[in-house]
Amino acid sequence: MYFLVISLAFLMAVRGAKPAPLQNPAEGLRRVWREAIDFFLTASLTLGLWTLATAFEKIQPGARENAILGLGITAYLLSQYQKKTDVFFLTVFAGVFMISSRQGDFFHGILLAGTVSGGIAVFQTCFLGLRYKLLFSDVPGSMKGWPILCLLAGAIALVLRGLGNLVF
């Protein structure tokens, strides 16, 4: 699950919603946390609809067999309704699939959705903060772009894993 959170967070950080200018970190933070809340609500609603579909005995077998199709279409429609990016839909879809494959109850799924969206938000916050600090650093030209972005992501992943091991 940690692999998925870091992967999705990095994808959202790089190709998510339209980012705020790095010179305006407050606006960037606001957009990151807004996106995380939207992720949580979309994932929770998708999980809720899937739980509802599997609650009826008549459609339960079909719903379980075509879970991915149902989850994907639901997540896509909700993303389009909110006018979100394609990356947002794909990350919601991946997150919802991972949560639903854990085979817990609905409230356990909501808790996992909150954990995933919180993890994505924390990662993006750290990522944004480090990129802002890099504006005032003399980064060599050979490191600018993808090398420094992947290095930042790796460092954040290391730190978050260590903090997670301490806390949990």
Added chain:
Amino acid sequence: MLLAYLPFMVYPYDFFRTGVAALWVVIFLWTTVAFFWFTRRFFPGRSLKHAFFLWLVVWAQAVWTLTKLPPYWILSVFFLMPVSFLENTAKPGHVRIFSKKVLKYFFERALAGIGFAGFVVLLEFIREIGEKRLGIHAFEQPAGLLLVISAVAFLWKNQPYSGRTQSQSIEAELGAGPSKPPLMKRKQRPGKG
């Protein structure tokens, strides 16, 4: 391509199965490119985007039903598709391969697929060596692979002789410096005109 690899970090597979998954992504990518290229006239405007994502979701369900492969691979396919795809602005240029004209669009997608498969195999090989042979714990989490990707991106960005002509590169190596422009040559002869 870096972003296309990220979903593969989630798969807890060994070297062989990851390679098979990468091969499937490449085959599916080429099939998708061909399908939507020849049927693009049936998807005007924004319907192409909706059709593409429905195509991805349907195939994700089919592959899951048949092989139990988690559908994270559709993210890889999405990131390997060109940006112009969803806007349907691909212009049909041509390149010559072995004296035969091939649509540039297909040529670029073929290269993207081959490059992606090679990239995945390389990173999984490094992961196997680092995690199992050398016992580096960083490879048990995403950080290790992200640091390797950072190194690969650095090497790719700083390729030797990239953006310079061969003669300029040789001159730089020999320390001969660039040849003087004609203006400099005229300034060296102040007595004449």
